[in-house]
Amino acid sequence: MLNNIKIENILFLDIETVPALKDYKELTEPMKSLWNRKAKQIRSNPEELPEVTYQRAGIYAEFGRIICISFGQFSKKNSVLKFRLKSIYGHNEAEIITEFNELLKKHYPPETHYLCAHNGKEFDFPYIARRSLINGIQIPKTLDVAGIKPWDIKHLDTLDLWKFGDYKHYTSLQLLSAIFDIPTPKDDIDGSQVAGVYYNENNLERIAKYCEKDVLTVARLLQKYRCEPMIADEFVKFS
Structure with missing residues (x-):
């Protein structure tokens, strides 16, 4: 075929994405709450804080954004x-x-x-x-x-x-x-x-x-x- x-x-094509904001602290309170829920689902370590997990926010369209399309x-x-x-x-x-x-x-x-x-x-x-x-x-x-x-x-x-x-x-x-x-x-x-x-x-x-x-x-x-x-x-x- x-x-x-x-x-x-x-x-x-390929895209490059990043978290919508540089730091978790910059999120609005509603978005922090929503990210906290997401972080619980995706974190590899139960002790990992949402602030740390936020480094991976770019892979989710709801929490990230596109900076490059090649x-x-x-x-x-x-x-x-x-x-x-x-x-x-x-x-x-x-x-x-x-x-x-x-x-x-x-x-x-x-x-x-x-x-x-x-x-x-x-x-x-x-x-x-x-x-x-x-x-x-x-x-x-x-x-x-x-x-x-x-x-x-x-x-x-x-x-x-x-x-x-x-x-x-x-x-x-x-x-x-x-x-x-x-x-x-x-x-x-x-x-x-x-x-x-x-x-x-x-x-x-x-x-x-x-x-x-x-x-x-x-x-x-x-x-x-x-x-x-x-x-x-x-x-x-x-x-």
Whole structure:
């Protein structure tokens, strides 16, 4: 099935998110109360305080926000396949989402194009949709899957594809990269460091660079799933 999809019609993407506010203390009293409930559900240590657990708030659309959306697409000219990346990032989440959603509406309609991400079905795609609504932004058809039959949804997920019907565990992009011999730079920040880099260093460019590298890894992983040669660095263009 994967090889029947024209790879140039797939938009690969990854998002970076952070807690909505830098510190738990900045939350309103109602939001503190709501986070306290959430923290009890997700904390690994029963003694862990909500203030500590709040460091992981960015993975929840209700308590986090998007600071970067990176995406990439294959193109072919004279039988040469190339891959180009771009990022939309900043402090204003509404502007990031608006620009990305407009891009989807204009250039990536679900009738002709697919979206692809690692764990995209459970994280990236619904996160963008939820944050769109919270910001009062219309969800593009490519992301608005409510009421759509599962087999008609044009979403590809490299994590979901690797499960082959097995829902017992999560397989990280890092592990899949290792077993498929996909090169990953050693100078990247770790996903758990994104909030710190954003709030303490204010280094959005570094975050965007890290995000783009993940997008490239997802694209190469899908090529491996299709048993196709992996695109070489010389044919990759970063933003």
